[in-house]
Amino acid sequence: MFKNTITLIAGTTIAKVMALIAIPLIARIYGPEIVGQYSLFVAVIAVLTPIATLRYNVGIVLPKSDIYAYQLTLLSLIFCLTFSILLTVVVYVITVNSLLPGSYSFIHDYLMYIPVFVMLSGVLETLESLVSRFVGFKKISLSRIQQSAISNAAKISFGILFKPTLISLLISHLAMVVVGVNKLRVGLEWRKILGCFKRKRLILIAKKYSDFPCLRLPSRLLLVLATNLPLIFFGYYYTPNETGQLGLALMCVALPISLIGNSVSQVYYTEIAKINNRDTVKIKKLTIAVLKKLSIVGLIPTIILFLSGKDIIRLTLGEEWVVAGVYVEYLSIMLYFQFISSPLVNVFNVVGTQYDFLKINIVRTMFIVLVFSLSVLMKLTSFQCILAYSTILSFHYVLTTLRVVRTLN
Template sequence: MRLILYIQKKIKKSTFGKNIMLITGGTAFAQALGIIFSPIITRIYPPEQYGVLTAYSAVLGLLAISASFDYQNAIPIADDDDMAINLLVLSMSFLSIVVLIIFVLLTLYGEHFLKLMDSEVLSSYKYLIPFGVFFTGTYNIVLQWGFRERNYKIITRTKISQSITSNLTKLIFGLMKFGPVGLILGVIIGQSAGITSLITPVIKKKELLLAVSQQRLKQVMKRYKNFPLYSAPSNYVYTAGNNLPVVLLVSFFGTSAVGLFGLANSITSLPMSLIGNSVSQVFYSEAAKIGKDNPDKIKSIAQKLIKQIALIALIPFVILLLFGPWLFSFVFGSEWYDAGVYSQMLSFMVYFHFIITPVGRILEIFERQREGLLLNITRLILIFVAFVITKTMNLNSYQAVGLYSIFSSITYVALLVMVMKILDSEIKRVNNQ
């Protein structure tokens, strides 16, 4: 109890902590709304229609992850607002081109395209895919401008409005018997909520729009080339690393093991999805504002952040490690006991992921994404090696998940070492100027 009170006291004293709590609170409230609406929505749409939504969400996530070639992530660290607005326009331009290409591919080779992505079930809804990519990509772009301006209150409101809009759309279209289209439109319309409030401050600054020119677009495209060259591929490699265990577990141990692993992974990852991502976004925004010419201050903030969230993460980590199987049995039923065992194995990986990943954004701040790509490739190889060892030594599923957790933890620790070395080298560079 004293530890929790100490953490709360430290957070309330820090502006950085208050910003994290604001974004996290908005995210938590948005997710709570989704939980409240879900019993109603699931009574309107049958499981097979939810299957269509699951397939659509998977395809959308894959296509939208770097649809603007990751140039939007350079917006918070741009040297000045003129460069930032040109990055925003450049990001929107690439997004529009990618959406157009997707539309053409779906028109000419729709069946083959969806078969390649194992999503033939979307053939009747294929033209909703480019719309989803466009609105998801647009929100991600203007969101980065919001973080550049540190408009945390507006960002928090958009997260809540997205949840409300998405769930109400699904509910209304469900009552109107739209079928799977209602669920998909709920995702698209919900994702578009908040775009206007985030882009309005930009539109009001007419002098910013006048700074956009073909010459400056070429300049920022070249200046921040590391984002499409390394960040975008790194996103896909990291995603592949997250999906590989599922593919190999079902191959080695069957669907039952994957179901248990899926629940364990989703529950243990909740702190990261709820708090960790918010911490990561706020840290990137604040560190970008400090600027790469002050690495000493960024290192100080990073070290304090790691210590604080290591304390916060220690509580769920110890609970899962000691009581995982019992908790899963109590909450989800006795048949989910083994999922609790998996959660014990995964708790190590999730702990390191939670405390280290936010400061990993330092790679983007100092434009060292090449190192990040190499690390993610190494992570993917290590995960594959873990399952090769499993097959060779005839290990059981618990041991396989344990190896996966250990090898992934090693890569997160390696990320921390890499980040600290980069900061030290940047501090030395600045001091030698």
């Protein structure tokens, strides 16, 4: 298990480093407005993708029977196709009747691409679960590296060789997903998978694993919605330039921190999973040790970003991205507490329930909606809005960390 974890961490880390290196070039080529439009488009896809599979893809790795795993795979793929068809109808109605708010009018010409992106993203998630069960993490790791390399190379190449537009970024994003799907589908036993297509059996397996759409889906949907809500709100209420500045700020701050945070999270989960879930004393001892180390490790980069975020962004990305630098300074406070809290919530996988995740995500979403509602009512500037958002989310992550410790007590 540890070897698989390291393999996955290595691939994810390399992919994120590639994305981090590409940020200055992409930012200078496309500018804040186009980056904002792209960030908003990707945010919409991210929110819709969990609905496509109903989270049945998460269950693929769980059954002892391979037949059950194949049936869960078929369920996920069938729901991906069905949801994309329904989404196409919805998009068509929106397009024909011009139902989009004025601030989202730029996306009107690209709406019909959304069902395709959502379906392929759902298929990619399903194949990753299937490959992790039967093939191993090495293939997923290599796939993520290839996706990152092709996506970032395409964004830069299209921007230099052709006119930098939103369609260039969307084509690059599509290439990334298609490469991932193509890489993972090779070598799977599709004859066995398709041989499990029996309507009554699929209905039974859907009922057997009904906790995924009933519990995991709402939790995941709230998590993804909360993550992308700032961009969706900025796209609606503030200017495209400010949306682009925020999109880049979130990317700049989240990438380097997640390089460490995600790795720690996966290793920490692996370690506590080895411990008997009734031995909460041992789990608590390990959790407190991780909490202390994360608090120390995250402090220095947070201080640097808080004090010099604007100068760092101006130096690396140019004068037109200075606003993003101010956002980075404000967001660094929140991301410090997120960096500490995120790995620790894995405790609920061992000694808690899915309801714990659901409650945490509900509270987080409520906090975010509250912040943005007050921003509208009080007519806050984008800077004031981000500062309020960072403050309230910092409070939420502190409460979440305390909840983890209290659960172990």
